[in-house]
Amino acid sequence: MATVLGSGHTTLAQLRRILFQHDTVALDDQALQRVRDSYRFLTSFTQDKLIYGINTGFGPMAQYRISDEDQLQLQYNLIRSHASGLGKPLDPIYTKALMLARLSSLLKGYSGVHPETVELLLAFINNDISPAVYEHGSVGASGDLVQLAHLALCLIGEGRVKHDGEWKPTELVMAQHGLQPLTIHLREGLALINGTSCMTGIGLVNVLHAQNLLNWSIVASSFVVELVRSYDDHYSEELNAVKQHYGQRYVAAKMRQLLRVSRLTRKRDEHLYDHKVTETVLTDKVQEYYSIRCVPQILGPVYDTISETLKVVMNEFNSVNDNPIIDAQRQNVFHGGNFHGDYVSLAMDKLKIATTRLSMLTERQLNFLLNDKLNQILPPFVNLGTLGLNLGMQGAQFVATSTTAESQTLSFPMYAHSIPNNNDNQDIVSMGTNAALLTAKVIENTYHVMAVHLLTLVQAVDYLQLADQLTPPLRAVYTELRALVPTFSADDIMHEKLNLVVQHVRTRQLRFEAVPFNQPAPYEEAEFDKHVA
Template identity: 55%
Template structure:
């Protein structure tokens, strides 16, 4: 069980709840604080005009709502805004949204009855997940439409995902003995008004982005091995004079992965001190590798730094109060403003999406180098281990990698600057944060496909050279693990199931399982992860 409330919910905590079904336990003192906050709102709101309690919403706030209709107003808000369309979010994403909203409400500034957080915790622990649609949120006044669908679940209406099936919420609640939420004062607005959809999705994006970075460091290391690259481009001495944490982290990680490789060459031995080289006018080997091999630390370093910054910002948002108004029982007041605005998350998702697109571009360039015999002058065209001209090797899947990277490039247009006024111009500048987070997820999913194809290709390269015994212990462990699900092939067979299987493996398997001291480079470079 992961304690929620009273402390910062970390990325690791979040991952444990969403991916490992660790469950949540509401921290007792924080729960008492939520109760005191509700009691204050109940007393303070008597005979006062407070937005969303006895007024309409948005541009309709000028209209007073009578006390006899105040509770129905909250139900009307939830039902009217349950207007999402497009695809249903996968259960994993919807669960992330629920965890993010629970953590915000547990800050104790939302004026909700404890029944709300108790119910959210119960649903999370029983893996009853709200049906939330991708389309609908503009990311100011919060993720109104996505969170309205969460609200619809909480009042026992609409549908939920339970046991991998979409089922009526009322039926699942009755089956499990779950009591739907009853509105007390402002629970409808408190559920809808916040950034929890973009934040929940954003947290998962950061988790998966870290995996992509680790996998591409491994793939870059194997690629350097099979072409017998020189070691100086990831050396400490070369990288330390560039004062970027990310670059030095990537360089240190590559040294960790390749430290016992028998294939990486030392420039002193092969160029500086080799007598036969001194007599050559034209060198058989390239003195420097192509950029996609030689500039890994400079390309992936900014990706590392971007992920690290996004992690800080989105984790801060996860642990923030993003309601309006803010119910502050400590200062005995209610403050109206715009904490629901999603610009922080939207901007980080745009930057993260751009960084992951660049990561996919590096993967595709390394793939192209391995497949193009005119470039590498070492492998058969398309790493075809069969008969040239008769068999095709990895030729077909290269098209998939290239088209997928092209889609990533198209999706990298920033959403942060794509505001469209709406809501009778009440929301005249918006973040589009949920769109930004969802587009980033798509780019991440695409990039796992590209890395899967590169992984399949480097394994074929290893087998062409029969060099697995010369690889580093860490890259050899990866080679063996992937070969167990994707065997060496010579004859042509359909590859779409292989790509899907390797992609799923990369998504689900932690690369640190193979390189367990990979993470120790943090202390050496002074970076945090």
């Protein structure tokens, strides 16, 4: 199935299909015509005019005029000199998202590139040719110059690409698919590397994973509610309706759906209101710990932050973000700073903090389950074996605790950490790709914490013999996890069990019912609910 790009506002649903369901991409005919028109206009407009990045140097070197015979070599020099990235290559999912973001920007028809550029980018995407793009290099201000230079390097047939699971010379893979290296016609080098496509691509994948983690956290929290036979009013409509935050109401509604037919949760009126309580000291908790009772209030801001981040990332994806802007319709060229990544940088920092908060909630719920003095219903470390001889989930807790601590440290905002560079031409920068990559790390960390928590939860279900009493959606999740890791009481290599759960949580897209509200929904709420409906 092909998803057409360039015909209008690309949606989250379309991008999810391309990135995770392996849809191919097609180019809209009108978008291709815009690209042709932009290229033709720029070709004629540059005659006898001084245009930045075509017949001038770059950045602080723009004062140097470039001769006609050197203009094409200038573009090659730009690509090769800025292909300076270090560190690990980006995961192919990020590189694919990066290429989609760059393709989207070029298809708007404001970049002056030859149509060959977008057609070759399309071929790379559809043939799963993943350029070696390295994590270190961007300051996120003249765009993601270094990362996008590595993309451009591969488009001109140089560098390395990952294809069929192996790193290979680009020219070899292009020949295998009958592709010719990109020829520089005018300003293809600058147009390819001058934009926010790296941070936007990574940010897009981050948002999709953050949605997934939020869903898992709602499920895990609902598990805990059933295990401890909590009162049900803390996620009730009546209590949460008096707060005006959409995210809080959303999370509470999701919990009500998951726990709708619960046989384990309790009604406060039945236990505390409808008969006289005579005990001086109550054996049951009147109110649960905050990590159980305040889930809507804690995960609600996470939901709202994801929605806000989604709006920013999708707006950036659908924007033109290079410099200068080639406006064929107005017959002019406009210079400015659309390459600046502040929007994405700030959004990624917010998402990183929200995801860390989700991880902290998960770790606290886990600690509650593992500490028998707190929960008073489970053995220490949910140990289903012999106490003392066996260790249960004790070793796994160290992973969750240390990983959460790392995420807390990584949550310092990159947006507030500008360092001038480029001879002070770039005197305030966004660090947007750094922000996106750190958010990706926090997301990966949170998957690890969630895996420890989920494995502990199903062990607790078995100890309490509650599997048959779980609500149907929670029972379904329990069954899936048990198919991966059967009940265990003897000690074995925990890494193998946990890794199975990590991979399952990363790839399993949970399905909930959509939640209707009377108040206006956040941006693309329909897309969000479509993902979990």
